[in-house]
Amino acid sequence: MVVEWVASVAAQEHPAHEFEIVDLADFSLPLLDEPDPALFGRYGKEHTVRWAEAVARCDGFVFVTPEYNHSISGALKNALDFLYAEWNNKAAGIVSYGLHGGTRAAEHLRLILAELRVATVRTQVVLSLFDDFTRQVPTEPGAFTPGAHQAKTLAELLDDVIVWSQALRPVRERVQA
Template identity: 65%
Template sequence: MLDEPLPALFGAYHHAHTNRWAQTIGSFDGFVFVTPEYNHSAPAALKNAIDFLFAEWNNKAAGFVSHGVHGGVRAVEHLRHVMTELQVANVRTQVALSAFTDFEISDPTEPGTIAPGPHQEPTLNELLDEVIAWSGALQPLRAAADQTVAA
C-alpha cells in the first residue's frame, strides 16, 4: 500500500520502490491500462499503483482495455477521472471485454480463457493508434516540463 510520507504531488519520494516506479513510469510516453471491474470500479491495487506518483504521469496519453460482467466500463469511467487529475489525456476508444462473450469459462472458480470476438481487433488497433497519436502530440508539453525541472 501507498507508504510515502508526503503526497505524490510534492515529488519527494523517500522509498526505493517508489523511485524505481517513478523511473519506470517516467520513461514512457503513453499507457494502455488493462483492468477488470470490481464493485463497479477499478481494483484497489491498480488505483494504489497510480496514486504513488504524480508528475511522472503528466502530459502523457492513456487507453483502456477492460473486462467484466458489463465489459469493465464502470472501472474505466473511474480511471478516466483519475487520469484527468494526473494530466493524462485518455483516448476515446476503449476495448470492453464481456465475461459472457469474450471469455471461455468452463468453471466459474477458474479465470477462463480470453477469446475476444473478431470485432475487438480493429477496436484495439484504433485504441493503440489514438494512444500513439496523443502521446506524440503531447511530447512538446513533456519537453517543456523537463526543461522547467532541469532549470
C-alpha cells in the same frame, strides 16, 4: 491473458514502436507509504523510485483493468496515487473487462487519470466475461477468446494513444525544461 493479447496486437500493428508490459506485481508497492504527497516529487522509498522510473520512461499507456465492485482494483488506485509528475502530459487508452465489460472501472479510471493530467483517448476496448472468455464450467475462469471485432478496436485505440503521445511530447519537454 488480456495483457498478453494487448501486447501481441501492439507488436503486430505497430512494429516500429516500443511497447513494454509494466506489471504492478513486479513492484510490490505497499499501501501508499511516502511521507510527502506525490505532487512534491520527493520520493524517499526505493520501491517508489523504481516505480517512478518505470512510469517516467513511458510516453503513453494502455491500462488493462478488471472491474471490481464498479471500480478499479485497490492495487491500481494505490499505484496511481504513488506518483504525480511522472504521469503528466501523457496519453492513455483503457482496456477493461468484467461482467459488463468493466465499463464502470474504465469511467473511474478516466476521472483519476484526468486529475493526474493524463489525456485518455476515446476509443476503448470493453471485454465481456460472457462473450470474450470461453468457460467450460460456469463457475470457473475461462480461456480468453476475444471476439473478432476486439482486435480492430484495440488497433484503433493503439493508433490513438500513439498519436496523442506524440502530440503531447512538446508539452512534456516544455514542462521538464
